[in-house]
Amino acid sequence: MILRGVRRVALFFLALALVAAVWEFYIVVGPEKGGEVFGMRVLPRASGRAMPHTWEMGQRLFDPEVRGQDRPIWLAVLGYSWYTFRMALAGFAIGCVFGMALAVVMTRFRVVERGLLPYVIASQTVPLIALAPQVAALGGNWDLPKWTWVAALGAFLAFFPVSIATLKGLSAAPAASLELMDSYAASWSTTLWKLRFPAAVPYIVPGMKLAATAAVIGVIVSEISTGVRGVGFAALTYAQKATSDPAQVYTAVFGAALLGLSMFGLVVAIEVFAMRNRPAEAN
Amino acid sequence: MTFGKIIRAVGPPLVFGAIFLGIWQLIVEVFDIAPFLLPAPSAIWSEFLDRSDDIIDATLVTGANALVGLLFGVVFGIAMSFVLMRYQVANELVTPLAVALNAIPIIVLVPVFNNMFSSTSEVPRRLMVTLIVFFIVMVNVAKGLRQVSATHLELLHSYAASPREILVKARIPNAVPYLFTALKIAAPAAVITAFVAEYFGGRQNGLGYSITSNAAASRNAASWAYVIGACALGLIFYLVAVGLEKAVSPSQPQGSTQQPTGGLTPGGVSA
């Protein structure tokens, strides 16, 4: 089992190395000013400015953010990523709580489910992120700090997948078990806590995975609208300095990657804990 | 469907929607909320009608990016899925990468792409959409190609079917529902990605740009009007995907029980 895990990690790094190799290869063979394929300008520029070498990206991590500072940029980027992480985590947690609460209400009152579910499902198909600037505008006029609004948008995006997944899970309790609770004359809320919720866990967890991704992206994009200094903001700012400092933006990309993986790791930890007593699913 | 059933299905959502809009309008009027804070639904609607030409233009720009990215992503995704099915090594290399990329907000690469191509090109945004759609489609279709039921495989082996025949007769038909599951996630994701990519700089057209610039200039009602366009675009893409599924496999159970994987979804799309 451990050997399999080690093998997977090794293959992952091998895959990364291959990607880096392809990158470097293109730098060598690719056209300096970009090129055309079938008349469409789709080949990126292979110049040192547009595509710095991978080792230059690595090296850049250790140089300061602004010339003259002492602190290497990787510390700064880590700080930005940590900030974004906390907002995303807050958004994720709040979104989960409210999403599950709505699912409970929808399970209890079928009218609410019939009335709201179409909107909840439709929300999955539209860019909710479109509301980010509005949230920024609203937030600017109340006296709450900006980061609350960023986290709020993350919560808004995380809310919907959790709601749908929880609703599905709450109605997945086997009929025989529901009859059993009936035979005990158990109240609706007792049945909810002792049967429906535990039975719903295998459904809620995948919803949480989606919610975590959504929260992260929601927070990163909101940073741009509100100017909150997280890793998304950093990426955009560094990119604007690409002509003078081409490798800098990649440090922010690495920071964002770390953030995403941390969030993912957190949800996987939740999954392992929540499913610890369950039979292993056949894959 | 009887009339009664239709009312039962459509009634509650309409009632909830009407109540919501009514309360919104009431709050804005009663509390005299300034338009730069929260515009009234009536104001949004009138802006929408006034600017409908611009909104349509912006929608077309974002929509075109989403569509191009969607098409390329689907084509490359399907192609790569065959490679993953055929070569276990490729599968083992690509899958952990796909899982990791699913977790990472790769949307932050848009500024990088803007540098790699010119910032007046639509290619960075289309490339981003292609990437995201590619992974969704590739992972799901590969799953469909590989996870054919053991019974079916045994049956074909007993007919001494060649690998190619097995591919055509069993794997590809098995993979079709997985393709549509992926498409129903990828289509809205394409719109969302095309949209979000506009926040990260580049050309100043498209819905994302219009929403941000209007909001920044405190023209909130106008900004919301563009939001309506974005929602409409997303819904259209999703409904087209659903329609395609119904057209190609009308007898398949919609909302299949397969768990889709690799959903890179900035806006969040259900599994």
Place this chain on the structure above:
Amino acid sequence: MSVRGSTQSVASDAVVVDRVSMIFNEGKSNEVEALCDVELVICPGDFVSLIGPSGCGKSTLLRLIASLISPTSGSVLVNGKSASQARVEQDYGMAFQQSGLFEWRTVEKNIELPLELKGWSKSRRRQRATEMLELVQLSDFGSHMPWELSGGMQQRVAIARSLAAHPPLLLMDEPFGALDEMTREHMQAELLRICAASETTVVFVTHSIPEAVYLSNRVVVMSARPGRITEIIDVDLGADRDEDTREEATFYGKITEVREALRGAETTDEPRGIEDR
């Protein structure tokens, strides 16, 4: 048709089903008359099997006794109270074909479930659960998860759960239906042993004639839809039945008697009177 003969129902009866009819979806296009004018009295300590062709309403009758559904007409008394009252006071335990164990609870915690709902203290629950595990001979499996157990073992846990609160009445809906023949016969013997030890009245729904005869002291034969009781056969194989009982002539005789009653129930719609054999 009265199945009591001359005696009246007594307050100490375990279950009294009084002229019960059950119609599903009354007045709609998919109306179904599941039970028609059913009367049945069950004495404390009885082991009564309900047997009949598919759709004869035996599961419906069981659920009426359990007060999971309400009759369209007529009444059900359990332990002298109305069936719904009996349910609220948890006067019966129930077991189904699927063991219905909660897969996220250990075996022990599954057995404790009805006791939790009764508000028992943790130590009292633990003690009773240990007792029940011993009763069904699964003492070593308390901290296992249900999916680690075989089908037969899971059903034993389900039975232990249904008896955990020591209810006077046990209602079972084809609990051994999903088990193979060997396990099934073994479980039947186990059930008899357990019920003798706990002095429970049992109402048992089954498809299997040998099972009904082996387990019960009365077999209630029901007709096809609309369900009626066509005959009640007394089975007098003695209190200490075992594997050898299955090979006795009286056992086979009773099986034949039940089978013929069933054939009669399948072909005619009219209820027959009690026959003294």
